[in-house]
């Protein structure tokens with residue numbers, strides 16, 4: 074599928090109410106928190122926990138979950154490398170709109186290819202793309218197997234399953250890494266707390 078623009082004779086339309094006005098209204102800064110990791114690594118759990126923590130602090134966020142978006146916006150896409158790239162590109166564009174709206178947009182997708190995540194980073198100003206790597210061992214993700222998909226992949230009933238017979242490229246320079254400590258995974262609240270601390274330190278949870 075081509076990602077090049079086919080439109081000609083189009084013009085950018087400016088609106089008198091801009092991102093800075095919306096940020097002032099919300100007293101926060103719009104950004105994208107991009108959560109990447111294997112299936113079962115805890116992406117959705119962190120996304121929901123983070124959204125709840127931010128809500129309790131009076132901060133507006135919105136979760137874009139890969140699984141959920143594949144029920145609608147991305148229902149035409151499968152799991153080939155090309156389709157995953159297009160999936161990430163579309164979600165990156167939507168996330169960019171949410172950030173421009175002034176929201177803290179939480180995107181949780183496997184997003185296995187480094188170049189696809191970097192392309193999303195390049196859509197935003199660098200500081201507004203916060204990459205969170207769920208650095209959980211495959212053995213842990215597989216032991217959870219909440220949806221039974223690893224079992225099917227091991228049995229050869231799903232082809233091209235990330236981490237089994239399809240690649241996952243870990244980030245080289247992510248902003249936040251969530252990992253086990255002494256073989257114990259942090260609780261969902263602790264994972265969210267790590268991200269909230271980062272957002273607070275970097276000034277995203279206030280307008281000024």
Ligand SMILES: Nc1ncnc2c1ncn2[C@@H]1O[C@H](COP(=O)(O)OS(=O)(=O)O)[C@@H](OP(=O)(O)O)[C@H]1O
Nearest residue numbers: 112113139140152157160182183184185233234235
């Ligand atoms: N082949 C294959 N590989 C990986 N995952 C698969 C596959 N087939 C179905 N699923 C289910 O799809 C969910 C991942 O969707 P994403 O949109 O996040 O994937 S991607 O970013 O385009 O790689 C993923 O959800 P999570 O477990 O939440 O990650 C799976 O439930």
Ligand SMILES: Nc1ncnc2c1ncn2[C@@H]1O[C@H](COP(=O)(O)OP(=O)(O)O)[C@@H](O)[C@H]1O
Nearest residue numbers: 111112113114115116117118217219259260261
């Ligand atoms: N920090 C955690 N501690 C304990 N269980 C977790 C944690 N994070 C996720 N889980 C559990 O692991 C399973 C997979 O988590 P999920 O968030 O759906 O992962 P993903 O979105 O990456 O596929 C779920 O059953 C979830 O309850």
